Amino acid sequence: MPRTPRLFVISGPSGAGKGTLLSQVLRQRPDLGLTVSATTRNPRPGEVDGVSYHFLGEDEFSRLVAEGAFLEWANVHGHRYGTLRSEVDDRLARGSSVVLEIDPQGAFNVRRIYPDAVLVFIEPPSMELLEQRLRARGTEDEASIGLRLSNARLEMARAHEYDARVVNDELEAAAARLADTIDSFEKNGGNSQDGSD
Numbered sequence: 145m146p147r148t149p150r151l152f153v154i155s156g157p158s159g160a161g162k163g164t165l166l167s168q169v170l171r172q173r174p175d176l177g178l179t180v181s182a183t184t185r186n187p188r189p190g191e192v193d194g195v196s197y198h199f200l201g202e203d204e205f206s207r208l209v210a211e212g213a214f215l216e217w218a219n220v221h222g223h224r225y226g227t228l229r230s231e232v233d234d235r236l237a238r239g240s241s242v243v244l245e246i247d248p249q250g251a252f253n254v255r256r257i258y259p260d261a262v263l264v265f266i267e268p269p270s271m272e273l274l275e276q277r278l279r280a281r282g283t284e285d286e287a288s289i290g291l292r293l294s295n296a297r298l299e300m301a302r303a304h305e306y307d308a309r310v311v312n313d314e315l316e317a318a319a320a321r322l323a324d325t326i327d328s329f330e331k332n333g334g335n336s337q338d339g340s341d
């Protein structure tokens with residue numbers, strides 16, 4: 145069955161496993177274009193400018209906001225993050241599906257601009273596991289973990305508003321379900337799978 149390129153928004157609480165699941169899916173689907181967001185937060189060890197994010201100073205971020213360069217931007221856990229219009233439009237113009245990995249505020253803002261965007265909620269099996277995974281990742285201090293967990297409770301309450309939900313329990317299985325979800329929206333608008341290629 146032919147695929148129709150779609151705009152996918154992968155969202156959910158910090159630590160739910162969005163980045164981990166997407167890197168698995170992109171290995172099987174290198175044709176999916178994952179956009180690189182801009183942020184004012186500092187790079188973590190190992191993060192590369194222009195690959196993980198476009199790391200910007202506050203003034204440069206403000207300049208791009210004023211120029212209308214962002215499709216959406218939001219304050220997330222104390223820093224600004226935004227999706228550059230150019231990243232999305234170039235890929236859609238080339239006829240490939242586009243994937244945004246952004247926070248839930250951004251996801252609902254994108255839906256207002258692109259009503260056909262497919263919003264996928266990545267959820268942890270439980271709040272306890274979310275906290276364990278955030279701590280094990282070791283990238284946040286105590287205050288930031290607390291903020292992410294309290295935001296997560298509010299974000300989970302809106303899970304039913306998404307077009308699809310993937311519980312990130314066992315990694316390989318959850319990644320396969322995310323890949324199937326993407327596939328089914330490209331092939332038949334998210335209706336039940338018909339098993340053909």
Ligand code: ADP
Nearest residue numbers: 158159160161162163164277281312313314315
């Ligand atoms: P997000 O991108 O949503 O903030 P990450 O992808 O960084 O989340 O995942 C948070 C942490 O949980 C990471 O340390 C990651 O290795 C771990 N993790 C992700 N998925 C699973 C899983 N299915 N089982 C166990 N640990 C996981």
Ligand code: 5GP
Nearest residue numbers: 158181217218220225226227245246247250
């Ligand atoms: P982190 O600092 O852990 O990389 O990301 C923190 C949060 O910011 C995550 O929930 C991530 O999805 C979100 N985020 C990353 N890029 C964007 C973006 O361009 N826009 C919005 N709204 N959120 C983003």
